[in-house]
Amino acid sequence: MTNLDLKECRECKKPASQFAKTCPNCGISNPAKPASFFEKLQRKAEKNKGKNKWVNAISAIVIILVILAKCSSEDTSKTDATPKTAEQIGIEKQFSPWDGKHLKLYQFLKENLKDPDSLEHIETRYQNNFDKNGQLNNTITVTTKYRAKNSFGGYVVEYISADCDMDGNIIKINSPTD
Secondary structure: OOHHHEEEOOOOOOEEEOOOOEOOOOOOEOOOOOOOHHHHHHHHHHHOOOOHHHHHHHHHHHHHHHHHHHHHHHHHHHHHOOOOOHHHHHHHOOEOOOOOOEHHHHHHHHHHOOOHHHOEEEEEEEEEEEOOOOOEEEEEEEEEEEEEEOOOOOEEEEEEEEEEEOOOOEEEEEOOOO
């Protein structure tokens, strides 16, 4: 074997034959073959293994402190909030906690559409109604935006508006322009 046959081992950097199947010094296979990109990355990660532990630990502590600070600030705001009135609780019970639809108005839609299975709730809003003196009159107006199939089988987006009492019962259906 001549010096021309010797190459530097890609692992231990000592001379090894370019035809050797393993390095006589470190035992790596094909020592004269250049290291792949992934092998270089893996070696670099192994060298830096202990160096990043402190950075990772400090980062984790900072993240935990931020989360704890956020949670504690939300808890204090909940205790400072004014309690809900009976009217507010009554109104909230009329709506689905899952998607916010007005339960009885949605049921009315299901019963009156040509294709009730095509009904998709988009959003629902409500507003309190007042009498001429500016006092609450124990009704709300609920407006629902929904999507359903029309008579031709195409999907359309529509609105429906209804006046409801505090128990969620529909008093009257308003015209779409109301």
